[in-house]
C-alpha cells in the first residue's frame with residue numbers, strides 16, 4: 148500500500164479494512180491492551196509517516212496530535228463517533244488536517260437505547276431483575292415494583308436533532324406519549340409526524356397525542372414526565388442539568404442521558420436521587436468516564452450502562468466503515484463524507500446548510 152492509515156483501536160467487521168486495502172492503503176491497528184490511549188501512545192503510533200488516522204472518543208485530539216499528524220504527512224482524521232467534543236477542530240484546521248465523524252448511521256440504534264433506558268427506569272427493570280436473582284421473589288403482590296405508565300404522559304426532548312427526533316418518534320408512536328421539545332431549531336418533520344399521528348388516533352376514537360415546542364429548557368424540565376437529553380456537549384450545555392434544574396422537575400420524573408456525561412452535574416444528580424426515591428434515571432454516559440461519582444452505584448433509582456448507545460452490530464460496523472471512508476476520501480482527494488465543519492450544527496435535520 149502506498150498510504151499508511153492507522154486505527155487506534157480494533158473495530159468491528161472487516162469491510163472498513165477491505166475498503167482501505169483495495170484503495171492502496173496499508174492498515175495498522177493498535178493492539179495495546181490498555182483501553183484508553185494517551186497522547187504519547189498515539190504520537191508513537193503516528194510515527195514518521197502517516198496519511199490518516201481513525202480514532203476514538205476517549206482520545207484527546209488537540210494541538211499536539213494534529214501537529215504531530217501533520218508533520219507525518221497526515222491529511223485526515225476521523226472520530227469513530229458522532230460526537231466530537233474530544234476533537235479540537237480549530238487545531239485540525241490550523242494544521243490542515245480534515246476531520247470527520249460518523250453521524251446518521253447510529254441515529255436509530257442510539258435512540259433505541261434511550262428508549263430502553265426510559266422503559267427500564269420507568270418500570271424498574273434492573274431493580275426487579277436483581278430482586279429475582281437474589282431469590283427474594285416469594286409471590287405476586289399488588290405493591291411489588293410499581294412504576295410509571297408512559298401512555299398519556301409527556302416525553303420531553305432536549306436537543307431535537309437526528310437522535311432526539313428519532314427517540315421522540317419512538318416514544319410518541321410506541322407509547323402514545325405527548326411531546327414537548329426544546330431546540331434552537333424547529334423540528335418541523337417531527338412536529339408533522341406527531342400531528343399526523345394525533346389525527347390517526349383521534350380518527351380511531353382514541354385520545355390524540357400533542358406536541359409543543361418549548362421556549363426554554365426549563366419549560367421541558369418542568370412539564371415532562373420522561374426527559375431525554377440529546378444536545379451536543381459544548382460550553383453552553385455543560386451542566387445543563389444541575390441542582391437548580393433538578394429542583395424544578397417532577398418528583399416522579401424519569402431522566403435519560405445518552406449524550407455526554409458532563410451535560411449533567413452528576414454530584415447534584417446523586418444528591419437529588421438520594422432525596423427523591425421516586426425520581427429515576429437511565430444513564431449511558433458519565434461525567435468522568437469510566438468512573439461514576441460516589442454514591443451513584445448504590446442507588447436503586449438509577450439504571451447505568453457503559454456508553455453503549457451506538458452498540459448494535461450493524462451500526463458499529465457502519466461507523467467503522469464510515470470512519471474509514473472519511474479518511475480514505477480525503478487521502479484520495481474526494482470530499483470528506485462528513486466533516487464537523489460542514490455538517491449542520493446542533494444535529495438538526497432541518498437546519499439550513501451552512502453558508
Ligand code: GLV
Nearest residue numbers: 227228229230457
Ligand atoms: C458516541 O458516544 C458517539 O458520539 O458516537
Ligand code: GLV
Nearest residue numbers: 286287288289291
Ligand atoms: C397480573 O398478572 C394480572 O393478571 O393482573
